[in-house]
Amino acid sequence: MEKKREESGQSPNPIAKGSNALSDLPPGRKNVLLLCFCLSMFIDAAGVSATFLMTAPIAEDLGVSTANEAWILGTYSMVFAATLLFAGRLADLYPPHRVYTIGFIGLAIFYLIISFMTDQYAFFVLRSVSALLAVWTIPSSINMIVQMYPEPAEQAKKLALFGMAGALANTIALVLAGVFLLASWRWYFRFITIIIAPFSVLAWFMMPRTQAVAEDLPGSEKWKRMDLGGVAILIACLVLFILGFTQASISGWNSALFIAPVVISVVLLPVFIIWEQKMPHGYSLLPHAVWKFPNIFPLILQASAIFMWFACAQLRIATFFQVALGDSAILAAVKLLPMGVTALIVGTLSQAMPWLITKPRFVQPVAAALCFAGSMLFAFSNGGGGSDYWKFMFTGQIIGTAGGMIVFIGMNTSIIQAFPLEYAGIGGSFANIIFQVGGVIGIAVQSGLLGTGNGTIQDWEGSKNSYFFTGAYIMLTGLIFLVWYKPSKAPAVTGPVVAA
Known part of the structure; x- marks a missing residue:
């Protein structure tokens, strides 16, 4: 494994020896901690997707103008994406169990405070703070999963479960938001606090003291390495x-x-x-050789397409159902439920058939083709009213989400495992930045393409063209992946990958 890393330009793992507190835990305790990590991933991703349904009621309640509605989602997503690598560096330089628990407990506290806000600017500021705390839990979770499951094949399965939690949040969070909107958007935030509180206590007491990669460095040296x-x-x-x-x-x-x-x-x-x-080696935020990592460019391109696909599908369809078809928020969420059910099934299958994740050369292009098929069904659905929902929307959600889950879990796992252990937190952050940036670009392009119709949500022509765009983009990245990705260059998956 170390020889493979040296040949690819990665630095050898200086701490890959012996055992550690996480890998030595009994299976039951590992499972509880993994559940905590997956829950934090679910809640962090839900912070974006649930807002798709809650934007309008939050804007009405807080007096946010139409021009500023984008900030209801934007304050969270911008801070989340922008601070991911910083949080990854924290998780690599400081004990990840402390980084995780501070972020998780802080998120519960700030979600509760947000639920009582009546001023829009206070809401924006607190949403930014909650995003900063949420982002602390992602790379620290990845760091600890990598340590807890050192055997590469098992590690890939657990990282796939972690990724599945985020993908499930993209659809199930819509249903949760729809249910709580029957009362008030505020109860969604309170519910998240109620869920986080006991799990943060569990994590605090069940998580052993973990070592940072830079455990032996003095505090002043760690600050220098924060870059x-x-x-x-x-x-x-x-x-x-x-x-x-x-x-x-x-x-x-x-x-x-x-x-x-x-x-x-x-x-x-x-x-x-x-x-x-x-920057000197070891002091930079990213490894110097990151652009030489095996297959990094086809991995980045493929990763950039998947949040674009999911975000454009969910946001526009949920909005159209409510604005054009007159559906309630909960009904719109229920009509998107096939995406959540499919995500759960495919994510479970990835555990029984790990080759869906570990053999990406041909699996990823096929998954991209499924996403393309889903986009085409959305495009020709005319909005999914009446029987068109079952012919096009329902079918498109199942086919597209099946492919989307494989792309998302596969890219998340592959990018993390492409990074050396001393950058485990950074690797997970790097993947999530690519996902987030792709989603932002997709939503912006989709909004811009409204003008190709009559400029309103009710006219499906603009939405149709946006699905042509997202479908074509993910199909293109899938074809590039087929040509560019070289399995022979992928990191070896034999021997333990574990921090001491």
Whole structure:
């Protein structure tokens, strides 16, 4: 394994020896901790997807203007995406069990406070803080899963379960939000607090003390390795990029509010890459050899398509059902339930048939083709009214979600395992940034394509064209993956991968 890493430009794992507190736990205790990790992943992803249904009632309750409605979702998604690598670095430099529990408990507290907010600006600020706390739980969870299950095949299965929790949140959270909207959006946040509280207590008492990768470094040296300069550049780059695409649907693609932030963010990206290369080895946010990691570019391209596919499917369909067809929020959520059921079935199958994840060369292009088929069914559904729901929407959700789950779990697992152990938290963060950026671009393009119809949600022509776009993009990334991905370059999966 170490020889393989050296040949690929990755640094050898300096701590891959002996055992650790997590891998030595009894199976029952491991299962409880894995459940806690999966729950945190579910809640973090639900923080975005549930907002699709809750945006309108939150805006009405807090007096948010139509022009500012995008910030109800944007304040969370921007902070979440922009601070992922920073949180990953924290989980690699400090004991991940502490990073995780602080984030998880803090999330419960802030969700409860948010549920009582009556001022829109206080809501925006607290949503940003909750996103910052939520993001702490992702890379720390990944770090501990990697340590807890050192055997590569089993590790891949557990990472697949972790990824499945996030994918399930994309649909089940819509149903949860729809149920609580029967009372108030505030009860959704209170319910999440009620769920988190006991599990955070379980995690606190059942989680042994874990060692950070940089356990023996003094505090001043850890701060140097935080790469705060790189963190600042990356946060500015991602915030401006997401801000620009968020404003595009409001102010237009020719507006300064779209062009200026995106142009600056595009300039900052090479600045960040150069900065990282200039940092001494071990002090940079990303490994110096990250762009030489096996198959990293086809993995990134394929990963960029999947949140785009899911976000565009769910947001537009949920909105159309409510605005154009007059469905209630709960009925719209129920009509999207086939996506959740399919996600659960396919995620379970990935445990019984691990080759769906571990043999991506041909599986991923087939999965991309399923997503394409789902997009085409959505495109020609005319919005899914009446019998068209069963002919097109229902079928499209099942076929597309089956492919989407395989793409999501496969890319999440493959990218994490492409990174060396000392960057385990960073690897998970890197994957999630690609997912989030793809989703933001997809939603912005979908909003822009409304203008190809009469500019309203009720006219399906603009939505139809958006599904042509998302379907074509994921099909293209699948074909590129088929040609570019080389199984012979994939990291070896023999021997333990575990931190001491």
